[in-house]
Amino acid sequence: EAGVAQSPRYKIIEKRQSVAFWCNPISGHATLYWYQQILGQGPKLLIQFQNNGVVDDSQLPKDRFSAERLKGVDSTLKIQPAKLEDSAVYLCASSLVGGRTPYEQYFGPGTRLTVT
C-alpha cells in the first residue's frame, strides 16, 4: 500500500513570495490533515478535511494560508505572501473515518520550506 505522498520535498523562497504544497493521501483515507512543524517543536494542526469539507481550520492563519481538497482526494496548501516565520516543515497526514482508528494518522515525508 502506497503511503502519503508530498511534493516538493524542499522549497526556498523569498519573503512576500507565494508557495504551494501538494499532498496525495493513502487510498481510501477520507480524512486529511495539514500540519506545520517548526524546528524543535511538535507538529501543529493547521487544517483538517473530511472528504472535501473542512472539519477544523481554527489554527490556520487565514490572512495568508489557504487549503483546498476539491475532489476529496488530493490537497493543496498555499501561503501567500510568505513571511520569515513561515519557515518550517509542512506535513500532510491521512486517516480512515470512523471505527476504532479514526485518529491513527499516517504522515508523509513533509515539505521543508525556507523563507529568506
Place this chain on the structure above:
Amino acid sequence: GQQLNQSPQSMFIQEGEDVSMNCTSSSIFNTWLWYKQDPGEGPVLLIALYKAGELTSNGRLTAQFGITRKDSFLNISASIPSDVGIYFCAGPATGNQFYFGTGTSLTVIP
C-alpha cells in the same frame, strides 16, 4: 490552546538500557497516540491507546493510558541504536482538535 507536555525533553542512554518517558495534559484525552520521528521524515505511529488504564505493547515498546486520562507513558526496553529519534505523544482534545506534545529526544550510545 491545549498543551501536551512531555518529559524528559531529552535523554542520553547506553544501548541495552530501558527508557521511560511521559506526557501530561491539562485536560482529559480519550485517545492517546505515540509517534516516533526520524530526521527528515514524518512521524510514524507506534502505539494507539483508547481506554483509561489500557496497557499496550508493540515489540519492545509498551505504552499506558493514565487512569486520570490526563497522562500517558511510553517505555522502551533494551534500547538499540535505531531507537534514536524524537518521540511525540498526541491525541484529540475535547472538540476533536488534534494536538502533539513537545517531544522527547532520545539518543542511544552504542
